[in-house]
Amino acid sequence: MIKKKKILILGNSHLVVFKFRGELIEELINQNYDVWVCFPNGPFGEGEETSKKYGCHFIEIKMERRGTNPLKDFLILKEYYSIVKKVAPDVVLGYTVKPDVYGGIVCRLLNISFIPNITGLGKGLDEKGIVQKITIALYKFAVKKSKCVFFQNDNDKHFFDEHGIGYQKGKILPGSGVNLSKYHVLPYPGDDEPIRFIYVARIMKAKGIDQYLEAAHIIKHKYPDVEFHICGFCEEDYKTILENKSESKEIIYHGLVEDISEFEKFSHCVVLPSFHPEGISNVLLEGAACGRPLITTDHSGCRETVDDGVTGYIVRQRDSEDLVDKMIRFIQLPNSERMRMGELGRKKIEREFNRQIVVNAYIKEIHSCE
Structure with missing residues (x-):
């Protein structure tokens, strides 16, 4: 029996993983990949529940999306290391800043294929100062050996290039895209309605x-x-x-x-x-x-x-x-x-x-x- 290839997806929320990448998860499962997802669970345990519906595995991680406490961020790095070692994925996909940075560092250390998605520069890169310098340094290590860095706009790619954040290959995607079968044209309000x-x-x-x-x-x-x-x-x-x-x-x-x-x-x-x-x-x-x-x-x-x-x-x-x-x-x-x-x-x-x-x-x- 041929062993299934494993894909691990790192994100910072249920929304980021399933609302915007649900179609990708479905396609991976259709192609016989063993899909694992990792993000902070919501108050109602929707991570576990939604993962079962899709047919993938869920791993919870504690994460403050906008926190800058270095000790807490080190714990994220440490937990990612344990998770990646345990799952032993063939490819890891990262979305949003912390999964991209700390997931990328772990994948580089463990020599695992990593594909980050720059879903926006985030406050850490957008505002000049010590936080920006640290974030740039972390990104330089995290994405250098990535298989491909996906950007969502030209400006973000230009920022990486201008600040010497090197990568082997970079491509620009049309954001997360829209599922056109789910988002239909709605009837437009009539002339007699207030704007x-x-x-x-x-x-x-x-x-x-x-x-x-x-x-x-x-x-x-x-x-x-x-x-x-x-x-x-x-x-x-x-x-x-x-x-x-x-x-x-x-x-x-x-x-x-x-x-x-x-x-x-x-x-x-x-x-x-x-x-x-x-x-x-x-x-x-x-x-x-x-x-x-x-x-x-x-x-x-x-x-x-x-x-x-x-x-x-x-x-x-x-x-x-x-x-x-x-x-x-x-x-x-x-x-x-x-x-x-x-x-x-x-x-x-x-x-x-x-x-x-x-x-x-x-x-x-x-x-x-x-």
Whole structure:
């Protein structure tokens, strides 16, 4: 009997592994690979449960996604070493900063094929200082012998090249892609409905929440019927601000939402004024796949999703005035033009961001490791 090849997937959450890589896991299992996944479990044990549904094995690891405590990070490195030794995978796939860095270090030490995915530079690389210098040094060791480094945008690849983070082979993917069979075009709201903008993201400064709130405040005075919806978990201290603005009817805050399509159904436009170091924003990809125009920034990971003036608008980063201008421009369009923007956005996703492109690229690289 031929022994199955083992694939170990390292991530920082259930969402990162199964929502954005579920199709890859399914394809690997279909091709008779023995798939293992490793990430911090959620409060309801969904890691174990979802892994069983897919037919793969789950290993839990403790990890603070945004923590910078060196002792805790050393424990992650130590635990990864034990996990990799125990599983003895043929290939390891890494997603997000800590799995990429510490998983990469372990794989290099143990001479195991490693394929990291740079899902965004993260705060450690994006902001100059001692943390950036340490993170660059760690990446240099972690990815040097990787079989292939997958990037999600040109800017991130350029950063690695500019800072001497060497690798044997690098390729740019269309983000995580979108499963076009799951994200269908939703019926567009009618002429008689109030314009509804929707912001979907973690509630944090770098995702442009301040600019969105300021735009809502200004536009509400001129167009009182326009609605500004917000969906997301407060990762930073915005809870009181959102509660106050909800009471004054400037915004409608829905909290963390599991099925965002229910809110996209009644929305006219997805707005994300982010300057966070994204890979490619999945919120924008999914919004466009549903036939919704996008308004987002000229930041890497955002601008790639929009053809400016065709499928939505691109605004300057941290510029509330420009955001207000583009949102008002959108409000003043005939509804037929807004709908047309959404239709063209869907076609762009079909051409450029089909998740099958990503799956195929991974299968090719994994086969090359054999």
